[in-house]
Each structure stands twice: as structure tokens, then as C-alpha cells.
Amino acid sequence: MNTPAEAEPKRQSAASHVYGPVPSRRLGFSLxxxxxxxxxxxxxxxxCQLGRSAGKSVRRRRYFASGEIxxxxxxxxxxxxxxxxxxxxxxxxxxxxxxxxxxxxDIKKMTSVSVVVLTNSSVLxxxxxxxxxxxxxxVVPSLDAASAAAFRRVNRPHPSIRIEKIIAGLEKxxxxxxxxxxxxxxxxxxxxxxxxxxxxxxxxxxxIRPDRVQLNTVVRPPAEKWARPLGRRxxxxxxxxxxxxxxxxxxxxxxxxxxxxxxxRREILRPQDADYRVQLVNITVGGNPRSGLRNPxxxxxxxxxxxxxxxxxxxxxxxxxxxxxxxxxADPPRAHQNACKMRQLHRTVPSVGVV
Numbered sequence: 618m619n620t621p622a623e624a625e626p627k628r629q630s631a632a633s634h635v636y637g638p639v640p641s642r643r644l645g646f647s648l649x650x651x652x653x654x655x656x657x658x659x660x661x662x663x664x665c666q667l668g669r670s671a672g673k674s675v676r677r678r679r680y681f682a683s684g685e686i687x688x689x690x691x692x693x694x695x696x697x698x699x700x701x702x703x704x705x706x707x708x709x710x711x712x713x714x715x716x717x718x719x720x721x722x723d724i725k726k727m728t729s730v731s732v733v734v735l736t737n738s739s740v741l742x743x744x745x746x747x748x749x750x751x752x753x754x755x756v757v758p759s760l761d762a763a764s765a766a767a768f769r770r771v772n773r774p775h776p777s778i779r780i781e782k783i784i785a786g787l788e789k790x791x792x793x794x795x796x797x798x799x800x801x802x803x804x805x806x807x808x809x810x811x812x813x814x815x816x817x818x819x820x821x822x823x824x825i826r827p828d829r830v831q832l833n834t835v836v837r838p839p840a841e842k843w844a845r846p847l848g849r850r851x852x853x854x855x856x857x858x859x860x861x862x863x864x865x866x867x868x869x870x871x872x873x874x875x876x877x878x879x880x881x882r883r884e885i886l887r888p889q890d891a892d893y894r895v896q897l898v899n900i901t902v903g904g905n906p907r908s909g910l911r912n913p914x915x916x917x918x919x920x921x922x923x924x925x926x927x928x929x930x931x932x933x934x935x936x937x938x939x940x941x942x943x944x945x946x947a948d949p950p951r952a953h954q955n956a957c958k959m960r961q962l963h964r965t966v967p968s969v970g971v972v
Contacts, residue, residue, distance in 0.1 A: 634681065634689045636707075643799075643831070643866060644702045644733060648693055651707025652714045653680055659710055659739040661773040662761075663844040664805050666837040667708060673775040675740060677715045686716075687723055694728055702755070704733040712736050718749030725752055733757060739778050741786030747793055755797045758787060760825070763817035767809040787825045800827035801866075804834045804855065806845040815858050822859065830863040832856055 638646035657680070661670035694700065703724060705711040711734055714720075721732055731754040738758040740746045750756055760783070762768040768780040791798060802818060804810050822830055832855060835846040847855075849869055856863045 634686045635693045638693075638698055638700050642868070644704060646699045647702045647704045647733070648690070648700045648730075649707060650686070650690060650703060650705050650720075651709075652686055652705065652711060652716065652720065653707060653709035655708045657709035657713055658737070659713065659775045659778060660737050661840075662737075662803075663771055663773065663808065663841045664803055664835045664839040666839065669840045674713065675775050675777055677713050677740070677743075677746070679715050681714075681716075683716050683720055683723070686720060687727070690724060691727060694730070700730055702731045702733045703728075704735065706735045710737050710739065712740050712746050712749070718752070721749070721752045731755060735759075737772070738783050738787055739774065741790050742782045743786075747786070747790050750790070751794060753796055755799060756790075756794065757799045757801055757831075758790075759801045759803060760784070760787065760818070760821060761803045761805075762809045762814060763821035764814060767811075767814050767817075770808045771803070771805055784821050784824065787821075791826050797829070798825075798827040799829040799831055800825060801831045801833060804832060804847050804852065806834075806847050806851075808844070810847060810851065810855065815855055819859050822861065830859060830861065831866045832859075832863060833865075834867045836868050 634651055636649045636651065638648045641647045656667055656670050657674060658670050659673055659675050661673055690703065705717065705721075711717055717734070721734070724730075724732055732752070733755040734750055734753050735757045736750075736759070738760060741758065761771045762780065763784060765780050768774065787800075800822065832852055834852060835844050846867070849865075852865045852867060856865050
């Protein structure tokens with residue numbers, strides 16, 4: 618049951634609800650907005666770059682006060698950086714926050730910048746969710762499978778979710794929504810790429826009638842090591858089979874060069890200037906180059922080691938952890954002051970992925 622509209626949620630302080638702008642092939646410079654506690658999701662996707670979901674939820678509620686979220690967005694808009702889109706994404710499923718609709722409407726009053734929502738489509742069967750999304754300019758729903766078996770293999774959903782309801786919800790949303798719908802399909806080798814899987818997806822796409830169909834595959838470290846990407850040729854073959862203007866958006870760029878170690882404490886606490894940049898893929902933590910990309914967290918007090926994580930959002934951008942329970946944003950502990958400085962650092966860092 619949703620929280621009543623009149624009730625204000627308890628404040629759950631975080632370093633910031635915004636990150637970026639993140640360079641994106643699809644969305645230009647995208648200002649990310651995170652309105653959920655870490656990994657609040659209705660799915661436990663095998664390919665998720667955020668790792669496994671400890672618990673799946675379909676409950677919609679208010680997680681943060683809208684005032685603090687809007688203040689962060691207003692501050693980012695006033696910083697003078699290029700922002701092409703404001704994108705609700707972050708570390709979970711945005712439609713699970715009952716404040717999503719009011720937040721979109723308030724942003725539209727604040728700026729003419731396009732508002733985008735990335736969603737896994739799981740609760741689009743609810744009329745309240747479809748209404749909440751109506752003020753957005755672009756909605757990017759995902760549909761990784763159109764058969765029950767493939768859906769369970771890839772998305773590992775909350776027990777109450779059925780793929781038939783998701784497709785019906787997308788069909789209703791298309792009839793009601795006046796903006797752009799860019800349907801994203803994440804293909805995982807051996808899980809949802811069989812001829813029968815693609816045929817079922819093609820039938821579902823014809824029902825949904827999205828403006829774009831965008832094919833992706835596993836290009837970032839997934840939750841499960843066995844979640845493997847499709848190759849270029851396989852992705853191109855499926856694109857041709859789906860037809861109708863489907864496009865492949867997977868980033869097959871060369872893997873990053875071997876990492877070099879840096880002193881995170883020194884780099885994070887040094888004065889910031891306009892010319893200062895750090896390439897995230899070149900940070901090594903604990904001798905593991907991948908951990909510099911996937912497992913950022915609170916900066917340790919003694920040697921600048923990372924002691925919490927993972928915090929990488931759906932853009933591929935590093936997200937500092939929230940303040941500990943009961944901490945005041947006005948007087949955070951030293952480690953969380955460092956996390957805030959890390960947030961400032963990330964705003965100058967080029968993207969390591971694609972949205």
C-alpha cells in the first residue's frame with residue numbers, strides 16, 4: 618500500500634541525489650537523478666551492473682523528501698554545465714518512488730530541459746504509474762523477454778510480476794503517453810536470444826509500437842559471471858530479424874588499458890580546478906583494476922582505501938554512498954565529507970559507459 622499523499626517521508630540523508638552530467642551516446646550530456654535507496658528494485662537481473670538484489674519489492678512509497686531532491690537538481694542546473702536531459706535512473710527502479718510524478722512536474726516548471734525516465738516496466742500495469750510518467754518527454758522502458766521462461770531467466774522478477782501484465786501495461790502506456798518511447802532490449806547469450814525468444818519479442822513490439830527499439834547486450838561487469846554478451850554479428854542478425862527500425866546501441870569499444878594505482882585520499886581531497894580530470898578506469902583498489910570501476914565507496918581514514926561498495930549507477934557513473942543512519946548533512950563524519958568530495962570529483966569525470 619502506498620504512503621498517503623499528505624504524509625511527508627522521514628528524511629533519509631544522502632550525499633546528493635544528482636550525478637553527472639554523464640556523457641551518453643543516446644542522451645548527450647545527461648544529469649542523473651537517483652531517488653531511491655541503493656538497489657531498490659523489483660527485478661534481480663542476471664546482467665545488472667549494480668550486483669544482485671538483496672530483496673525485491675513492488676511497493677511504491679516515498680523514500681526521500683521532494684524538497685531535497687529538487688534542491689539538488691536546481692543546484693546542478695545553476696552550475697553552468699551543459700545538460701541535454703535530466704534522467705531518472707540511479708541505483709534502482711525509479712517508478713517505485715511514489716513521488717516520481719510530482720517530481721517530474723516540478724522539474725518541468727523549473728526548466729525546459731527534457732526529462733527522461735529509465736524503467737524496467739515492471740509496474741506499468743498500474744494506472745498510477747502511467748499517470749506519473751505522463752509529464753516526461755522520453756520514457757525508456759525495458760523489455761528483455763516476451764515469454765515467461767526467458768523473463769524468469771534474465772530478469773528474475775518479484776514473484777508477483779508476470780510478463781503478460783508487463784506487455785499489457787506497455788501497450789496501455791503507448792495509448793496514453795504523448796512523448797517518445799524508446800524500448801530497450803538487453804540480450805544475454807543463451808538466456809533470451811533463441812529464435813523463439815526473438816519471435817516472441819517481435820510480436821510484443823508490434824503490440825507496443827514504440828518510437829524506437831534499441832538492442833543492447835552485456836558490456837559492463839554483470840551481477841552473474843555467467844551472463845555473457847552477444848557478439849556484433851549476433852546482435853546485427855537479431856536487429857535485422859526484428860526490423861522496424863530497430864538499432865543496436867551496445868558499446869563494443871575496446872576494453873580499458875591496464876589500470877594504474879593512485880592514492881585515492883590524495884586525489885579526492887586535492888583542490889578541484891577546471892582542468893583536473895581523473896579517468897575512473899585507471900583507479901586500482903586492493904590490486905584489482907575492476908574494483909576501481911565497480912566498487913567505489915566510503916574513503917577510508919588511514920590509507921585512502923575503499924571500504925564500502927558497490928556504487929555504480931545505470932549510467933556507469935560512480936555514486937557515493939549515503940550518510941550513515943542518524944548522521945546530519947550539516948556535520949557529516951570525515952569519511953562522508955570525503956564521499957561528498959568524491960561526488961564533486963565525479964562530476965568532472967568522463968563517462969565509462971553508455972546510456
